[in-house]
Amino acid sequence: MAFSLDEFGIEPAGVDAVRPFSVEGLDVRGRAVALGPVVERILGRHDYPEPVSRLLAEAMVLTSLLGTSLKFQGRFTLQTQTDGPVSMLVVDFSSPDALRAYASFDAERVEEAVSSGNATPQMLLGHGHLAMTIDQGRHMQRYQGLVELDGISLEEVARRYFARSEQIPTEVRLAVGEVFTRQAGEGPSHGWSAGGVLIQFLPEAPDRMRAPDLDPGDAPEGTKAHAVDEDDAWIEAKALVDTVKDLELTDPDISVERLLFRLFHERGVRLFDPQPIEDRCQCSREKVAGVLNNFGSEELADMVVDDKIVVTCEFCSTRYEFDPK
Template sequence: MALNLDELGITPAGLDAVRPFAVETLDVRGRAVALGPVLQTILGRHDYPEPVSRLLAEAIVLTCLLGTSLKFDGRFTLQTQTQGPVSMLVVDFASPDAIRACATYDAERVEALMEAGKATPEALLGHGHLAMTIDQGQHMQRYQGLVELDGVSLEEVARRYFERSEQIPTEVRLAVGELFTRQEGEGPHRTWTAGGVVVQFLPESPERMRQADLDPGDAPEGTEIHEVEEDDAWVEAKLLVETVKDVELTDPEVSVEMLLFRLFHERGVRLFEPQPLLDKCRCSREKIEGVLAGFSAEEIEQMTIDGKIVVTCEFCSTKYEFDD
């Protein structure tokens, strides 16, 4: 079934915008996003190996989907700390629209995985934990949830986070792609694209959201496993989201509205105003001056080279120069 957005009076969200939606007949709400120029700008300023860029892109998509759900001025930060070749990912979202990201990795270990053809996201992350932090501002308490990383995908990590921390049935799909174009007199030019969708089951009756108790891991042998039959509406919504193909999330020609229509047109999908996203760092000369002011004269001397102190922001790669 074709979708004509003009006939429906819908302006496409386009790239670099999160589109919230609801399928009220299934009691689900969600958000979908397609990333283009913002993602390309963030990854383009860092000379990361291809698998590291791909992994960071997944984390950026997930952060955009979750961060834009904030109903207040604040920050949402996704950070991994692991023993894997990519020891840390940091993606920071500041409401309403600012996203920034960076990665720390061991080049030799990443290269070894690439040569062996094993540079999967799970292998790059290894074992450790992922933290999701919500900062509501100066006079409010921060909230942080931790999820173990044990060789699973970021999609599975997100499912576990909502299952254990929020007790909300959640389904997540993330995908990263590359577009190659050739310009006259030049080699292939790579452009990053990515997309994702998150759907959550939020019925009016909390009883319908019941899930099985988590296995404590030390139950006596023979203990009956606690099972709860999933709600039919949630089963249907989850199965529909599982049909989403990577190419549907990464093809710039497939808008999020087209994707949501394909998934839910039989049930009816309600679209809300999109939230644009911007590549925007919060670093500034004034903030770095404040940090440097806290160092001793001896530490300042150790930082000084040829009469200058040079500080480079790990997120946006902006260089700031100071005299000693």
């Protein structure tokens, strides 16, 4: 169905922005995001292998969707620690709009996975855990939720996190794509595009959010599991999101507004002001110096190379040099 955003007086959010929305007819609220230059800049400065870049870009999409939901000045961090070829992902969002990310990986194991044709996100992550941390500042207690990683996707991580920590039915789609462009007189250039959509079932009547009890793991053999029928509105909302194709989330020519209209126009979708995302690290020379001042003289002496102490930020690759004296 063709339509123009101008017909509805809607200014497209564009890339590198999260668009909150609600579908009141289904008691659903959600967020959709399209990332372009932000992903390109973060991945470009690290030069990761292709499957590692894809995995980290997925994590950036998920973090953008979750981090922009903060209602206060704070930080949301997604971090994995696993036994997989990609042993660590760290994506950090500082409200209202700053995103940064990096990955630690074993190059040989990643290459082996690529050679065997088994470089899936689940295989690269392996087994371990994923932590989502909300930090409201030094005067407030931090909150952290853990999800076991046992060969599941980041999409499944989000579903489990909200089901266990907040008992909110959640559905999410994430996608990452490579973009190749050609300019006159030049060869093709490579870039990245990523996007995602997350919906949650939040009816006014609490009894409509009923869910089966979590399996405690020690029930007697033969015990019948507690089953609860899902609400018809939530079934419909999930079915609509399941129709989203990766191309719709990664094609720069398909706006998030157009996608949301396709999904929910029959039910009516309400859009809220977009929230921009920027590639901005939080490091500074002063902060690094403050960290170094916490080390003793012997520890600092061990860091000296060629009469300098050099610290490189894992996130933005900025190099800081200090005189040991």
